[in-house]
Amino acid sequence: MQTLLRTPLFDRHVALGARMVPFAGWEMPVQYEGVIPEHKAVRTDCGVFDVSHMGELEVEGPRAQGLLQSLLSNDLERLEDGQAQYTLLTNDSGGIVDDLIVYRLSPFRFLLIVNAANREGDFEWMREREIPGSDVRDVSDEYGLLAVQGPRALERLGLPEAPAFSFAEGELDGIACMINRTGYTGEQGVELMVPVEDAGDLWDRVVARGAKPAGLGARDTLRLEVCYPLHGNDIGPETDAISAGLGWVCALDKDFTGADELRKIKAEGPRRRLVAFVMQERAIPREGMGIDGGGEVTSGTHSPMLDRGIGLGYVPDDNAAPGTELTIDVRGRPRRARVVKKPIYKPEEGP
Amino acid sequence: MATETYPDELRYHSEHDWARIEGDEALLGITWFAQDSLGELVHFEPPAEGATITKDASYGEVESVKAVSELISPLSGEVIAVNQKVVEAPETVNEDPYGDGWLVRIRLSEPGEADSLLDAAAYKQLLDEQ
Numbered sequence: 001m002q003t004l005l006r007t008p009l010f011d012r013h014v015a016l017g018a019r020m021v022p023f024a025g026w027e028m029p030v031q032y033e034g035v036i037p038e039h040k041a042v043r044t045d046c047g048v049f050d051v052s053h054m055g056e057l058e059v060e061g062p063r064a065q066g067l068l069q070s071l072l073s074n075d076l077e078r079l080e081d082g083q084a085q086y087t088l089l090t091n092d093s094g095g096i097v098d099d100l101i102v103y104r105l106s107p108f109r110f111l112l113i114v115n116a117a118n119r120e121g122d123f124e125w126m127r128e129r130e131i132p133g134s135d136v137r138d139v140s141d142e143y144g145l146l147a148v149q150g151p152r153a154l155e156r157l158g159l160p161e162a163p164a165f166s167f168a169e170g171e172l173d174g175i176a177c178m179i180n181r182t183g184y185t186g187e188q189g190v191e192l193m194v195p196v197e198d199a200g201d202l203w204d205r206v207v208a209r210g211a212k213p214a215g216l217g218a219r220d221t222l223r224l225e226v227c228y229p230l231h232g233n234d235i236g237p238e239t240d241a242i243s244a245g246l247g248w249v250c251a252l253d254k255d256f257t258g259a260d261e262l263r264k265i266k267a268e269g270p271r272r273r274l275v276a277f278v279m280q281e282r283a284i285p286r287e288g289m290g291i292d293g294g295g296e297v298t299s300g301t302h303s304p305m306l307d308r309g310i311g312l313g314y315v316p317d318d319n320a321a322p323g324t325e326l327t328i329d330v331r332g333r334p335r336r337a338r339v340v341k342k343p344i345y346k347p348e349e350g351p
Numbered sequence: 352m353a354t355e356t357y358p359d360e361l362r363y364h365s366e367h368d369w370a371r372i373e374g375d376e377a378l379l380g381i382t383w384f385a386q387d388s389l390g391e392l393v394h395f396e397p398p399a400e401g402a403t404i405t406k407d408a409s410y411g412e413v414e415s416v417k418a419v420s421e422l423i424s425p426l427s428g429e430v431i432a433v434n435q436k437v438v439e440a441p442e443t444v445n446e447d448p449y450g451d452g453w454l455v456r457i458r459l460s461e462p463g464e465a466d467s468l469l470d471a472a473a474y475k476q477l478l479d480e481q
Contacts, residue, residue: 035416036391217390217417282438284394284414302393302416309394331412331419333396 007052008144008199016213024117026053029215038214039221039304042185043347046150047214048206051191052199055119055140057112057126063133064108071129072102073241073262075251079104084165084182086249089114089122094240094261098122099231101182103167113145113191115231144199148211149189149222151348156209159190173205184219186226186347221301224310225345227276233287234274234298234312243270243314245342273320274298276342277328279309283335285328292327292334293319305345315339355383358449362465363474364407364425369449372465377426378453381413384478386448390415392441397433397455404430404457406464411454413441426464428457 004027013020018029029050031038041047059068069076074087081104089097098118103111114122119140126136148157157172159179167180178193194202207213220230229235235244240258242250242265252263272295279285285300291313300311311328319326324339361369367385371378386392394414404410409421410430434453437443444452459465469477 030417031390034391036393221416282394283396284419286419302414304416 005053007050008196009050009052009203012200012203013050013213018213018215021216023216024053024115026116028053029213031215031217032213035215035217035221036304038212038218041212042150042187042214042218042222043305044151046148046153046156046189046211047218048203048211049147049149049214049216049219050144050203051147052144052196053116054145055114055116055122055138056143056145056193057114057119057123058109058137058139059112059126059134060109060137061134062108063131064110064135067126067129067131067134067136068102068110069254069256071126071257073250073256073259074102075254076102076104081106082166082168084167084180086165088241088246088249089125090241090256090258090262091237092258092261094242094258094265095237096231096235096239096241096244096246097125097237099229099235099246101180103180113193117232142196144194144196144202146192146194146199146203146206147183147185147189148192148206149183149185149187150211151188153187153189153211156211157190157206158209172202175202175205177202184228185222186228186343186345187222221304224299224301224312225303225305225343226347227312227342227344229274229312230299239274239314240265240270242266243272244274270317272314272316274312275315275320275339276344277311277313277326277337277339278303278306278344279328280325280336280338282309283328283330283333284309285311285313285330285335285337290329291315292329295319295326297328303345309337310344311337352445353383353386353448355387356449357382357471357475359471361449361471362425362468363471364423364468365474365477366423368423368425370425370465370468371449371453372459375459375462376431377428377457377459379410379422379425379455379457380448380453381422381444382474383448385420386445386452389413389418389420392444395437395441395444395454397438398430400430400433402430403460404428404455406461413444422454425468426457426459427461428459430455431458432456
């Protein structure tokens with residue numbers, strides 16, 4: 001039996017009455033009051049998620065950038081200190097080992113925030129490819145991470161506006177933390193990285209300022225409405241970035257792992273594509289359901305904002321255009337869906 | 352959300368379904384425990400009106416955002432009505448699992464089956480043991 005890991009906020013989740021579930025080796029809150037009210041709080045006001053299970057890797061040294069540019073798909077030269085970017089750790093066939101956000105702390109020091117389930121795999125992958133002048137360290141256990149998201153997130157935290165994907169050292173009610181303008185909900189907001197011993201105090205301050213605790217259930221419905229892929233469902237080592245619609249984070253003029261393969265897929269055109277769809281009848285698509293004409297649902301749920309079933313799935317290129325009608329096999333019942341342009345739900349513009 | 356109750360006038364199945372027997376007909380639904388375990392319901396896949404359903408077998412599905420659950424019939428019979436209110440607004444089951452949140456009305460084909468169902472006290476004991 002594997003023992004589940006607990007974040008520094010575990011006791012707080014239990015005290016709030018959260019339903020705790022195993023996720024990527026961690027015991028995490030899937031919901032407090034309910035997925036739908038938590039989802040709507042993030043869309044209309046402000047929610048806070050404990051994402052301390054996510055991994056943090058640091059890469060440091062005079063050749064840190066060289067190492068990372070050889071492993072990551074996006075163009076690191078576009079980053080300055082205090083800027084972050086979404087990028088992919090790729091394998092030789094152009095598959096996706098992980099998707100992550102890389103933060104440039106200095107020209108010689110980078111932080112990578114990676115998926116919890118891939119923390120060890122990413123670390124091993126990078127260690128095996130280390131070059132002299134670069135050092136990779138797993139610092140995950142030193143930090144807690146809170147995602148505070150929603151149209152009123154900045155107002156409630158008393159933070160000024162700042163560009164998306166920027167970050168800075170700062171403080172909230174006297175607690176020092178790194179304030180990142182990133183998130184996984186499609187809403188405005190920040191992710192606060194804090195030394196593990198201060199994580200509980202920071203959570204208390206954020207909740208006291210009116211952020212509603214939200215669990216992994218709402219995190220999943222929120223990301224799916226805005227079509228952010230989930231590694232392990234929609235993307236993985238067997239799926240390439242071009243077919244997944246992530247060509248925009250691949251600097252194909254660079255020579256990162258698998259770039260040759262990705263250039264080839266791009267030139268030939270992918271045979272299948274990851275599309276977003278909305279159900280046209282009452283039914284909830286789920287991961288693994290077949291799509292007529294070849295294809296499979298990789299993520300599916302009920303959209304609280306649309307009050308309909310929505311999902312992501314791979315279909316043959318011929319069926320990938322918005323407007324295409326799909327038929328999904330819902331446990332033996334054919335149910336109609338329609339391919340839509342991503343995102344499925346477009347958050348309201350901020351004030 | 353409703354508060355936890357298990358009305359005395361209902362009969363219960365160990366798979367967390369209830370029956371309200373009215374002469375040779377019965378209303379069926381899911382218990383407070385079942386709706387609480389699932390969370391907010393967002394889909395009800397009902398049987399067709401006129402369909403025959405069998406005790407201890409699946410007669411439909413309910414789904415929350417995260418989970419799908421089969422509905423196990425506590426009694427056998429013919430479906431004579433489906434609660435369209437729950438089809439349109441599945442959260443009705445969370446708000447009122449024994450009232451407005453009933454799922455189907457059936458005409459009993461084996462009324463004697465009711466004897467094998469649990470009363471409220473026995474069902475509550477079963478929950479305590481879980």
